Amino acid sequence: MELYRIDEKGLAEAMARLIAEYRVVAPVEKGPRHVFDDIQDWSEARPLAVGTVLPPKKFVFPQRETLLRFQLTGEAPQAEAVVDDTPVVLAGVHPCDITGLRCIDHTLAGRYFDEHYGARRMNAIILGFDCMPDGHCFCSSVGSLKVESGFDLFFTPLQVGGYAVRVGTQRGRKLLEDYFTAAAPAGVYEESLEEDFRKRKAAAIRLSIDAPVGDLPGIYQQAMRSKVWEKWAEVCFSCGSCNLVCPTCYCFDVQDRVSLDGAEGRRERVWDSCMLAEFAEVAGGHNFRPTPSARLIHRHNRKFNYQQDRYGEPHCTGCGRCARACLVHIDMVTIANELIAEQRGEAS
Ligand code: SF4
Ligand code: SF4
Structure with missing residues (x-):
């Protein structure tokens, strides 16, 4: 180069x-x-x-x-x-x-x-x-x-x-x-x-994850029922700030905005957040991730398991923004290291 x-x-x-x-x-x-x-x-x-x-x-x-x-006026919508x-x-x-x-x-x-x-x-x-x-x-x-x-x-x-x-x-x-x-x-x-x-x-750099990055998908796959999630879910507000500041999050909602007379409008894409309680709610009111722990598990697996497995690299870049934004100090490194310690049989 x-x-x-x-x-x-x-x-x-x-x-x-x-x-x-x-x-x-x-x-x-x-x-x-x-x-x-x-x-x-x-x-x-x-x-x-x-x-x-x-x-x-x-x-x-x-x-x-x-x-x-x-x-929406005329013979056919344009x-x-x-x-x-x-x-x-x-x-x-x-x-x-x-x-x-x-x-x-x-x-x-x-x-x-x-x-x-x-x-x-x-x-x-x-x-x-x-x-x-x-x-x-x-x-x-x-x-x-x-x-x-x-x-x-x-x-x-x-x-x-x-x-x-x-x-x-x-x-x-x-x-x-x-x-x-x-x-x-x-x-x-x-x-x-x-x-x-x-x-x-x-x-x-003062923070580090206690396992090679390539091991993380396996560690997260084994950790679906870990008590670590419940511990942190107890303090999580489900505010979504961690998603909104993340350089790799791309989930969005699509909304139509129609003028008061119904003649015209625009379709917009707006950022969404998998940490919000209603994110996984579908028609009929069923929610696939109704609890803060289910949402935490999902978000952290998106970063170190699902996407890494599919694309060959973690979808957390170590920028630290979610930790800076979180009012209750939930951060990727602490959770990763607690899961790693739990699987190694070390006391956390
Ligand atoms: S920023 Fe913190 S409190 Fe808010 S949803 Fe994320 S982990 Fe939970
Ligand atoms: S530290 Fe990782 S999960 Fe947190 S905002 Fe940065 S890239 Fe996203």
Whole structure:
């Protein structure tokens, strides 16, 4: 993979050129937290900030989006699909969130191709940035400490200043030529600095799952009746916050909004959450997951069992957002380690 180096000034100049031509979003400060938002100047961006409230997923899979507009007047109803393919530059996307987008691709842009998601996704330019963890990160336990693909360009901050820049796609190569004109070819020295950054990052991660990630599907399959679920279900509010902040969750509801005169309307897709009590309720009132423990089991198995079994990688990227969002401190690592300890016969 091609490697370049750019200094802060060259990066700022490149981003100014991009901002002049594209919608550019990046992590920005919002009170005590960071959120991905539109920027008008690169000085607003905090590309190394960890733990944005929502992942950049919201720009390719928005919280609420119109799927189609319809007219109910005339001889026959008319409907027209709404597909938004406006290009957007997502800057400051960390390895966990690049992995999160790949996880959603498995479902929405794989064997079944969702036209609405696919159009946004293909027109999202990904400028990845490496990062240092906070106390909730555990990407090293789930294989997303480092990414080899899923970005157009990837920037690693160097201890000596500036960034190493990896080129991930042909589009990234073109961006480099057209916008990042200050970037210079780099070599083994910059590679060693990249490696040094990742070693320091790995050493700074305080949380870890006590089993290899490949063992997790088997561990979760055996844990369906574990007491661990009941213990945590007793304090879970079923609020759904953990789903809504997750970079790999993609469940949605579809709702029709019709004008008061009944003449026209739109069909919308809105985020949904498997942790909400009514999520699995069907016609007739039967609920397939009526209890908080049933919902906890389902959510955690989606991350480390069902999806991992189907697509070959966990659908938890270790971003730590669910733990930051949960008011009662339910987190993926604690539950995983309690299940692992239980199966090893260790007291928890
Ligand atoms: S955020 Fe915490 S309390 Fe809310 S549903 Fe998720 S695990 Fe339960
Ligand atoms: S389950 Fe939690 S830690 Fe894992 S990717 Fe989702 S929000 Fe991040």
